[in-house]
């Protein structure tokens with residue numbers, strides 16, 4: 524295993540002082556999977572004060588959670604958390620232990636961890652794996668350490684962590700673990716909005732996100748109530764070969780793994796049940812669901828305390844997901860001017876994923892072609908640097924005033940906007956002389 528030198532140095536310092544110390548948890552799991560761990564956590568039988576005494580003055584430490592046994596060590600390779608072997612006691616709030624007790628034995632510490640794949644350590648002899656984590660990694664399974672119902676009962680966050688790891692590692696959730704997660708789902712109300720958001724955010728970007736969503740809609744509905752009515756909802760449409768939730772999960776799974784795009788797809792159709800009507804032929808429609816869905820998306824994300832930047836990006840992606848995209852250069856330029864290229868790219872990605880999650884009918888195939896054509900036109904305009912905004916126009920207000928075409932005032936602004944429109948439509952070149960000549964022909 525490739526333990527980086529900033530970590531081996533800490534291990535050596537602790538071991539030389541006579542303590543046990545080993546990498547544990549996510550870093551062991553990721554290393555065995557051949558992935559680069561995002562961070563290295565260590566566990567040790569040294570008490571926090573002993574850890575500090577042993578490592579100083581060579582390393583600076585931060586008292587992250589001394590009472591819980593955690594000291595953060597600042598190394599050249601980044602911060603490393605060193606936590607004393609511990610067991611946790613009394614989860615009366617379904618979320619946090621009432622207390623922790625330090626223990627001498629690594630195995631006891633591993634036993635308090637959530638899933639077998641997260642309950643391995645690397646000691647001087649090799650992998651310490653008392654719960655079959657390696658076998659579960661091979662089998663691609665998320666399984667609780669110990670009795671699943673008890674583990675979810677202790678800490679409801681583990682329910683979302685199970686879904687998140689299943690999505691990110693693209694693993695299945697072992698049936699007894701999944702059944703217990705399902706049964707414990709009502710306790711999710713105890714998990715803070717910020718924690719829910721963080722887990723969902725990671726889950727959505729996972730390779731297995733669509734599969735996990737499809738399988739665990741009922742659990743999701745506990746943290747996003749608007750999901751509930753979508754489960755099993757029949758859209759009564761030849762364009763859909765799945766129920767509404769199946770459609771949403773599929774759309775997420777075929778989308779590129781970009782945060783805004785995946786969130787928008789999760790939320791894009793949540794307003795369909797409330798906007799739903801059947802026509803005289805028995806076909807389903809949901810007029811206004813995009814606008815209502817945009818408002819709902821904002822509500823959901825705000826409730827989850829998502830970052831404002833995400834809310835601001837997702838809202839229009841949902842609002843516009845059902846609007847036909849322009850099929851001519853001028854239209855593509857107008858959208859580019861309004862939204863900018865990164866947003867347009869996301870809009871097209873949302874649209875494509877949404878369409879791909881439909882039945883392949885002639886109408887759907889035509890819309891796919893339209894989306895592709897729009898993307899092509901917009902990408903070309905972007906690459907060429909076409910003028911799509913006033914600040915790209917070769918004509919400034921001062922040019923119009925200097926040439927005596929127009930004085931300051933509202934007409935100046937109107938003239939510049941009209942000039943931009945001429946350029947976007949391709950009727951006048953984005954050239955100062957051409958634009959001044961054009962302006963001269965405009966009525967006062």
Ligand code: ATP
Pocket residue numbers: 547548549550561562564635636637638641642678680681
């Ligand atoms: P990553 O950092 O890649 O998200 P990780 O496995 O390192 O994954 P962390 O949240 O950093 O996850 O937690 C580190 C370790 O602590 C986990 O591997 C697990 O052993 C344990 N752990 C974390 N949260 C819980 C929890 N709620 N219940 C039980 N054990 C937990």
Ligand code: MG
Pocket residue numbers: 549550562564
């Ligand atoms: Mg970690």
